[in-house]
Amino acid sequence: TRPLPPLWSLMLFALLISAWVSEKGQERVYRGSGDDPPRSKVTWLGTPIGELKRTPDCGPVLSPLSSSDSHTVMIRTDLLRAGRAQVPYPGNPRDAWDDAHVKMPCSVKNLFPGSTEDGNLEPDEARHLLGTLLPDMAQLALRAPELLAQPIPLLKADRNHSVTFSQEQIACLLANAFFCTFPRRNSRKSEYSNYPDINFCRLFEGSSPRKVEKLKTLLWYFRKVTEKRPTGLVTFTRQSLSTVPSWSRSTAKLTNLHITCEGTIEDQGYGMLQVDFANRFVGGGVTDCGLVQEEIRFLINPELIVSRLFTEALEPDECLIITGTEQYSKYTGYAETYKWGGDHDDKTPSDQWQRRCTEIVAIDALRFRSFLEQFRPERMTRELNKAFCGFVRPGVPRDQLTAVATGNWGCGVFGGDARLKAVLQMLAAAEAGRDIAYFTFGDGSLMRDVHNIHTLLTNSDMTVGAVYSLLEEYYFSECRPCTSRRPEISLYHFLSERILGDSSSP
Numbered sequence: 154t155r156p157l158p159p160l161w162s163l164m165l166f167a168l169l170i171s172a173w174v175s176e177k178g179q180e181r182v183y184r185g186s187g188d189d190p191p192r193s194k195v196t197w198l199g200t201p202i203g204e205l206k207r208t209p210d211c212g213p214v215l216s217p218l219s220s221s222d223s224h225t226v227m228i229r230t231d232l233l234r235a236g237r238a239q240v241p242y243p244g245n246p247r248d249a250w251d252d253a254h255v256k257m258p259c260s261v262k263n264l265f266p267g268s269t270e271d272g273n274l275e276p277d278e279a280r281h282l283l284g285t286l287l288p289d290m291a292q293l294a295l296r297a298p299e300l301l302a303q304p305i306p307l308l309k310a311d312r313n314h315s316v317t318f319s320q321e322q323i324a325c326l327l328a329n330a331f332f333c334t335f336p337r338r339n340s341r342k343s344e345y346s347n348y349p350d351i352n353f354c355r356l357f358e359g360s361s362p363r364k365v366e367k368l369k370t371l372l373w374y375f376r377k378v379t380e381k382r383p384t385g386l387v388t389f390t391r392q393s394l395s396t397v398p399s400w401s402r403s404t405a406k407l408t409n410l411h412i413t414c415e416g417t418i419e420d421q422g423y424g425m426l427q428v429d430f431a432n433r434f435v436g437g438g439v440t441d442c443g444l445v446q447e448e449i450r451f452l453i454n455p456e457l458i459v460s461r462l463f464t465e466a467l468e469p470d471e472c473l474i475i476t477g478t479e480q481y482s483k484y485t486g487y488a489e490t491y492k493w494g495g496d497h498d499d500k501t502p503s504d505q506w507q508r509r510c511t512e513i514v515a516i517d518a519l520r521f522r523s524f525l526e527q528f529r530p531e532r533m534t535r536e537l538n539k540a541f542c543g544f545v546r547p548g549v550p551r552d553q554l555t556a557v558a559t560g561n562w563g564c565g566v567f568g569g570d571a572r573l574k575a576v577l578q579m580l581a582a583a584e585a586g587r588d589i590a591y592f593t594f595g596d597g598s599l600m601r602d603v604h605n606i607h608t609l610l611t612n613s614d615m616t617v618g619a620v621y622s623l624l625e626e627y628y629f630s631e632c633r634p635c636t637s638r639r640p641e642i643s644l645y646h647f648l649s650e651r652i653l654g655d656s657s658s659p
């Protein structure tokens with residue numbers, strides 16, 4: 154679906170059409186009559202206008218107004234008086250949801266947002282949604298002038314900047330996003346074309362069961378924040394590095410790695426720096442159809458979504474750090490099988506700024522079209538810089554840096570190789586001085602492989618620079634000459650051979 158053209162262009166179009174139509178009309182009159190055009194002093198011809206009949210002097214005699222089979226009157230006719238507000242009829246409102254009547258937004262049958270079978274709300278839920286939740290959300294949205302007392306800065310590219318909101322302010326902004334009220338944000342050609350979508354309009358399109366589950370998750374958030382005002386704060390920080398490490402010369406040593414095929418970044422990685430496998434437009438497809446790692450995190454911690462209002466697309470050496478969001482919902486599944494899983498009572502303690510101790514970093518991986526492409530040194534460097542930007546905290550002593558909770562970053566649809574990405578993240582974390590907790594999401598062989606390679610690299614006391622040089626070597630000797638889709642020798646096999654071969658030779 155395309156965005157509507159701006160109103161002024163519709164008006165201009167209407168003016169042009171009407172000018173064209175009236176010109177055509179004149180043309181027809183003159184040609185048809187065969188006469189010369191009337192002289193300019195003649196201003197009317199034919200029957201004098203005063204002889205033509207008009208109401209109220211002329212017209213049918215009206216019988217008293219009343220409803221009939223052929224006439225629906227929407228007001229109390231017995232109370233009809235000139236100059237008075239009219240009274241709706243009947244006094245007990247009725248509803249119909251059929252092919253003979255307008256389907257109304259306030260109908261209890263209006264099963265927001267669609268008509269798929271498992272998306273249907275129970276009558277009680279619908280009553281609550283329409284009678285309580287939506288009106289409360291509208292009230293919340295309308296509090297924007299009072300709650301947001303100063304302009305919100307845009308977090309633009311190539312700049313460091315932070316902005317801290319109360320959770321209540323975020324709830325107000327998200328209620329506005331739900332009702333699609335942010336101006337200039339519905340057309341892709343607007344001044345905000347380098348920003349993610351914020352208005353939720355695309356979430357209401359179509360009848361995809363995914364969107365129903367997404368809306369359930371978001372409505373649960375709105376229910377919680379309208380029933381009980383949240384009191385914490387959330388900080389959004391854009392971090393833009395102007396200098397990046399020289400990877401081949403780094404003397405940093407690898408840090409500790411915990412790797413597991415069970416658990417999740419958000420549950421078992423609590424209190425750590427949690428990686429959001431982001432899109433460069435943060436939140437990816439959360440307000441549309443997307444439903445993978447990043448979108449799920451944005452749904453269960455919906456305060457993340459407000460970052461889309463002000464975060465310009467991330468550049469290569471940039472990340473967005475979000476501290477203090479609350480998890481409101483549980484979930485099950487992933488992508489097609491995603492389901493809202495009910496309430497989550499977030500017990501995470503808060504810091505002195507009243508922010509929940511949940512730090513999330515959005516880093517966007519490259520999207521690869523071919524497997525071999527990602528081993529090109531400039532691609533590996535780009536991913537190292539991106540991860541490093543996400544992990545480094547300039548000025549913070551090493552003993553105050555939490556571990557990084559991460560996993561298969563930029564794999565899946567982005568086409569990254571989990572084994573390469575794991576090594577790159579190890580190097581970036583080492584350079585930034587942080588340990589890693591790695592979640593493989595059920596992949597046992599990946600868990601063993603990554604653990605083995607990490608053990609090998611640390612036992613042989615390799616520096617980040619030495620590992621990086623081996624990665625480059627792998628590219629030049631195995632990937633660049635390769636004519637098939639994948640190199641014959643795997644990366645980990647190559648690393649093991651080179652490291653064990655080197656140490657066993659004198």
Ligand SMILES: *[C@@H]1O[C@H](CO)[C@@H](O)[C@H](O)[C@H]1NC(C)=O
Pocket residue numbers: 311312313392393394395396547
């Ligand atoms: C952002 O802050 C970091 C760390 O303080 C600094 O190294 C970098 O130069 C800053 N970036 C910009 C674009 O000013």
